[in-house]
Amino acid sequence: MKTGNIGEFGLIERLAETLGATGDRVLRGIGDDAAVLEGRADRLLLATCDVQIEGVHFVSGTIEPVQIGSRVAAVNLSDIAAMGGSPLWALVSLIIPPSTQVEHLEEIYRGMADELSRFGARVVGGNTSSTSGPLTINMTIIGEVEKENLLTRDGARIGDILCVTGDLGSSAAGLGLDRDTSVACDAAVRKSLVHRHLTPSPRIEQGRLLGASHAVTACIDLSDGLVQDAGHIAQRSGVGVLIHAEEIPVTADVRAVATSLRMDWMDLALGGGEDYELLFAADPGRCDEILARLEEETGISARKIGEIVDGAPEVIVIRDGTKINPASAGFDHFERGGSGC
Amino acid sequence: MKTGNIGEFGLIERLAETLGATGDRVLRGIGDDAAVLEGRADRLLLATCDVQIEGVHFVSGTIEPVQIGSRVAAVNLSDIAAMGGSPLWALVSLIIPPSTQVEHLEEIYRGMADELSRFGARVVGGNTSSTSGPLTINMTIIGEVEKENLLTRDGARIGDILCVTGDLGSSAAGLGLDRDTSVACDAAVRKSLVHRHLTPSPRIEQGRLLGASHAVTACIDLSDGLVQDAGHIAQRSGVGVLIHAEEIPVTADVRAVATSLRMDWMDLALGGGEDYELLFAADPGRCDEILARLEEETGISARKIGEIVDGAPEVIVIRDGTKINPASAGFDHFERGGSGC
Numbered sequence: 001m002k003t004g005n006i007g008e009f010g011l012i013e014r015l016a017e018t019l020g021a022t023g024d025r026v027l028r029g030i031g032d033d034a035a036v037l038e039g040r041a042d043r044l045l046l047a048t049c050d051v052q053i054e055g056v057h058f059v060s061g062t063i064e065p066v067q068i069g070s071r072v073a074a075v076n077l078s079d080i081a082a083m084g085g086s087p088l089w090a091l092v093s094l095i096i097p098p099s100t101q102v103e104h105l106e107e108i109y110r111g112m113a114d115e116l117s118r119f120g121a122r123v124v125g126g127n128t129s130s131t132s133g134p135l136t137i138n139m140t141i142i143g144e145v146e147k148e149n150l151l152t153r154d155g156a157r158i159g160d161i162l163c164v165t166g167d168l169g170s171s172a173a174g175l176g177l178d179r180d181t182s183v184a185c186d187a188a189v190r191k192s193l194v195h196r197h198l199t200p201s202p203r204i205e206q207g208r209l210l211g212a213s214h215a216v217t218a219c220i221d222l223s224d225g226l227v228q229d230a231g232h233i234a235q236r237s238g239v240g241v242l243i244h245a246e247e248i249p250v251t252a253d254v255r256a257v258a259t260s261l262r263m264d265w266m267d268l269a270l271g272g273g274e275d276y277e278l279l280f281a282a283d284p285g286r287c288d289e290i291l292a293r294l295e296e297e298t299g300i301s302a303r304k305i306g307e308i309v310d311g312a313p314e315v316i317v318i319r320d321g322t323k324i325n326p327a328s329a330g331f332d333h334f335e336r337g338g339s340g341c
Numbered sequence: 342m343k344t345g346n347i348g349e350f351g352l353i354e355r356l357a358e359t360l361g362a363t364g365d366r367v368l369r370g371i372g373d374d375a376a377v378l379e380g381r382a383d384r385l386l387l388a389t390c391d392v393q394i395e396g397v398h399f400v401s402g403t404i405e406p407v408q409i410g411s412r413v414a415a416v417n418l419s420d421i422a423a424m425g426g427s428p429l430w431a432l433v434s435l436i437i438p439p440s441t442q443v444e445h446l447e448e449i450y451r452g453m454a455d456e457l458s459r460f461g462a463r464v465v466g467g468n469t470s471s472t473s474g475p476l477t478i479n480m481t482i483i484g485e486v487e488k489e490n491l492l493t494r495d496g497a498r499i500g501d502i503l504c505v506t507g508d509l510g511s512s513a514a515g516l517g518l519d520r521d522t523s524v525a526c527d528a529a530v531r532k533s534l535v536h537r538h539l540t541p542s543p544r545i546e547q548g549r550l551l552g553a554s555h556a557v558t559a560c561i562d563l564s565d566g567l568v569q570d571a572g573h574i575a576q577r578s579g580v581g582v583l584i585h586a587e588e589i590p591v592t593a594d595v596r597a598v599a600t601s602l603r604m605d606w607m608d609l610a611l612g613g614g615e616d617y618e619l620l621f622a623a624d625p626g627r628c629d630e631i632l633a634r635l636e637e638e639t640g641i642s643a644r645k646i647g648e649i650v651d652g653a654p655e656v657i658v659i660r661d662g663t664k665i666n667p668a669s670a671g672f673d674h675f676e677r678g679g680s681g682c
Contacts, residue, residue, distance in 0.1 A: 003443055040382065048432070051436060089376065091388055093391070100343065101344070102343070105352070129397060134474050140432050
């Protein structure tokens with residue numbers, strides 16, 4: 001079977017079967033945002049890797065080299081955020097067409113270093129290779145988290161409240177505007193949304209707060225789209241995830257751009273992907289407190305968008321009182337990129 | 342300036358300038374075989390990454406998928422060996438042309454898992470992405486070493502003895518035979534040398550012994566060729582490295598193949614690269630003991646091939662009593678692959 005026909009998650013499942021189970025010093029292997037490994041004293045190590053490829057994840061000419069670097073770092077940092085951790089160290093593989101300008105790579109490196117340093121992390125190693133293919137940058141990030149603060153995908157309990165940070169669909173709207181410059185849009189809005197797409201903000205500070213609250217039972221970062229990522233929580237926790245579509249935070253700008261793109265804003269929010277916000281399930285008795293603290297202490301608000309319910313481990317979306325089919329939403333990463341696992 | 346014109350090491354130097362210095366929890370960043378990081382209790386963490394690319398590091402059709410997997414693991418494991426460490430965990434990025442067969446990837450994964458498990462390590466995470474370019478596999482390995490057993494490139498002292506494990510030039514001879522099947526060669530010899538090239542053996546056990554001996558002052562794995570890698574010890578330790586060409590272990594088979602390839606066997610040994618043996622400097626008073634223990638306890642012999650001398654930090658090769666110019670030897674990795682740094 002060709003990989004193009006099996007899909008990213010099918011492939012990962014097949015490959016994971018080749019590997020052994022977890023062991024003494026591996027608390028979690030494949031199946032969460034990062035591997036969870038034995039650390040020093042009361043800490044756990046987190047390790048995750050992700051790749052950005054020219055023509056798949058970004059297109060030269062529409063993104064500055066320094067932004068490519070920021071983006072590589074941000075998508076990896078986001079996986080550490082989803083585990084409640086702090087990033088420490090990064091390793092970078094630069095896979096380069098020989099015609100690449102050294103100055104271009106220096107700018108990419110500067111973008112990576114700056115984005116990492118915002119969160120106290122740094123590049124500690126790497127390698128370079130030439131390729132006949134497109135510019136490809138792989139980053140591995142190693143981070144850590146206090147044992148009691150670890151966030152995972154698999155602890156959601158029936159009755160928990162489902163929440164999401166920030167707003168959704170901005171990245172997909174920005175991508176749409178970036179791909180089709182003929183779409184009518186206010187210049188400042190276009191610039192802002194394209195920027196949101198090109199350089200996402202990893203929610204490290206928010207993940208730290210959620211982990212330290214000890215009231216968040218499951219968490220994931222939104223790389224593949226709300227429905228697909230909520231599905232990971234459903235499957236890993238063995239619960240149903242109910243989403244009230246009207247509660248999903250989507251800005252007026254994104255709704256307007258969706259109309260210009262001749263799309264339903266809901267599709268951008270449910271399936272757009274690459275928002276890199278945090279989706280989490282919280283103890284119903286502590287949820288309001290957590291949302292208040294997120295806003296006060298980190299300046300990023302979060303919103304209740306659903307709840308964890310009894311039933312099959314799947315995602316149910318209710319819109320205008322009607323259950324809608326979420327299977328049509330979500331990116332397949334063999335069409336657009338890939339995410340850490 | 343194009344990266345094709347600056348060379349791998351020039352590029353790494355330029356990029357490293359973009360990054361900060363080492364800090365509290367980073368004992369060594371870019372510049373050795375692996376980054377050295379704070380670990381648990383009396384251990385240090387080691388982290389390194391390396392990539393294998395179809396058409397650059399291997400050519401499908403001349404290598405089995407399971408061998409591709411072994412090779413990816415081996416070249417990374419070799420960097421951990423050079424630091425005296427034990428590998429623990431690996432993260433893998435598979436960057437895949439959409440036409441790739443799933444079964445092909447499963448075989449690659451099996452090769453990786455088997456090679457890692459020989460040394461007690463395993464894959465704990467990764468990701469997949471599609472590419473318009475060639476099949477590209479990145480692996481990051483995290484390992485550990487007891488603080489007092491760490492091997493680095495920078496501790497060689499004047500008077501130390503330079504030694505190398507195994508024999509050199511076999512990989513380059515195997516590559517030559519693999520590239521040109523018309524070269525006359527005994528079938529068993531061809532098979533053996535090609536195998537040496539395709540699936541190198543990381544010297545983990547030997548590196549562990551050298552580190553624990555506390556009598557080895559510098560160590561590096563031979564990925565780029567003897568002269569180039571000895572040059573790293575010279576530069577990082579600030580010493581001269583003198584190599585007696587006649588002492589370099591090169592088998593009769595490699596010498597014969599060199600003749601068939603119309604090459605000097607010395608060039609295969611000095612510049613061929615990818616032997617993944619360990620080159621190390623040892624305390625002269627303890628060297629014989631170390632060589633005896635390597636053979637007895639690991640079944641791999643090592644040989645004295647030179648010494649650390651006063652003078653400029655460069656490599657001097659003496660052949661038949663004459664100093665020869667080693668600058669002509671060594672691979673440039675923008676022609677063939679790339680190595681961890």
